[in-house]
Amino acid sequence: MSAPSAKAWMDRLAHDLRGPLSPMQTAVYLLRDPGLGDDQRDELFAVLERQIQRLGGMIDEFSDLGRAEQGRLMVRSEAIDLELLVMDTIARLREVPPHVEFAPGAETLRIAGDMQRVAQLFHALLGLQLSRSHPVAVRARIEGHGARMRMACAVHCRDASDTLIASLLTSPHPDPPDDALGLGLVIAAAIATAHGGSLHGRASGGDTLELMLDLPALPDAGQE
Template identity: 30%
Template sequence: MRFPSLRPLLAGAATWALCWTLLLVLAPQLELAHLALLMVMGALLAGLWWPPRLALPVAVLAVAAFNWRFVPPQGSLRVERPQDLLLLLTLLGASALVAGLMARQRRLADTAQAHARRSEELRAFAEHLRDGAGPAALLPQLQALARGPVSLRLADGELLGQPTPGAATGLALCMAQAQAFGPGCGHHEDEDAWYLPLRGRQACHGAAHLPLGERPVQFDEADRLQAQALCDQLGLALERAQALASAQAAQEEAASQRLRNTLLAAIAHDHRTPLATILGAATSLRDQAERLDGLQRQRLAERIVSEAEQLARLTDNALQLARLGQPGLALNLDWESVEELVGSVLQRLRERDPQRRIKLHLAPDLPLLRCDAVLLVQLLDNLLDNALRHGGGGTVELHARQRGKQLQLAVRDRGPGVPLGQRERIFEPYQRGEQAQGRGTGVGLALCRAIARAHGGELHYRARGHGGSSFELALPLPEQAAP
């Protein structure tokens, strides 16, 4: 007998030993009927530990021993009085009834424990799936119910495990028909394995193969139902994952479509004015050139150039923002002088700032900066252009200094500033502050922040103490450039 059965065997034996010890000790003081009650108690307690196939024969032997030792004539199995015979028969029936009832209660307790264990397995497996476990998590769950290596086939053709050619064919058929095969399934009962579908609400998402070995004749139906419940849980999880992926893709597509529509609307709206101005000026030059003096033709030509530059600026900002939003972007990095970058920006702004309102405050001995010069010039150009157009017409300051391992650039003005609730919204694409005047798609500041972050830096807004705005850029300095 195996060790796990030894403890209940010894407990039942100890119960009967205690019962007979009491019978022998108390026999002189108690009547025969009272001693019979002790026998019933012994049978009841032994039934708590022993199965019926052991408890019932021992109870019969105990009744025979009781007749031999306590029923007159003692030392014999013969019964003289009818009331003693009735007592023995009642004692035998009570012992058998107690053994049967205790066995039934034990079976009910074992069934309840099995149900609780299976429910816990389903709950734990559901938690694994909720935490992101993949289909491979089902293999150890099914392995405990099978007599051989378990394998899975998913709807996308992926195989988990190493199914035999015959098992692979059965998996494909089970998944195609979304129907269970094998003993107890109602289909292909002569198989030596279970083929269970991974069923969802809408479709079958795969199949599982559980070899049964020698068990097809005496299989456990509860194990099959448990295995099917586990497979269905995985099928539902795969279906939910597909639904979430589809919903996410639909949301991304809708967001992309909205972004495209917004971009097209913004470009169409903001390009209309410069195009109309260019067309009007060019038409005047073509149709009225003979009636216009040299100064008038010069003004029309300058207007065409100015509007064309504005149109190119709007287009460059939109294209650069789209480029920076692409994954795997590689910047054209090189060592650049801050003074040269600022000089390039001022040269580009010269025609837009005839009054020379930009004042420079550059710290001496600024280190070289490793950056994409084209992008950084475009960033400073956007910030300075915004300050010139929205800064109230006053002086615009450009500060540059080194602080620790960072290069800090700031563009400051004394304009109306940005309301508190809009200080982050203005950095979003196609958003413009309520104080903004003139044309623009609302991508300038979004592009500036994207360029800053592409270089590992950050751009943020700070309100100045006595009115005005300060757009402050912090860029990391490489170790070679830091003093």
């Protein structure tokens, strides 16, 4: 990861990790009120649940960053059916489901890798949102090129530029829409590299970023 400085990154990390604590502390304080109604109690428990999940996601991101820097992202390798992986990813992205198109014959592609990490990679790309107020479905096309699988993802982004996408692939997002640490694309790029592939991007017009994922396909499923 390329960051402005170690101190700036640690300051940012400390600030972000404190974020969920204030609503959690407030909820715990209010839950001590013996006169609290059932509906209010349920709302406060919901606040606690959301903030705990948010904090857990931040910790997972930071842990993944450490694993990536140590080359320990992959635990195992197995054959992965690409079409089933995409269908599962779309099902998990119900709020803003992506539009995924397979080139002729690409539905039969299989890739080898750590299923958990590859699923994390596809979730990060197909669910990518770069705006809090205007979520737009990612549009992706998957093709086979010889012994490679290639996926191009078009992502809506105001003020898209090559400089911006280069930064997002190497540094934390300054204002992540999902209230996480903003390391999603940094970790996604590391997962691609760990699987013998690559993730890079470019601006496509003033409001679209195009991300290109390249991964090895299993020999018996590659497209000539």
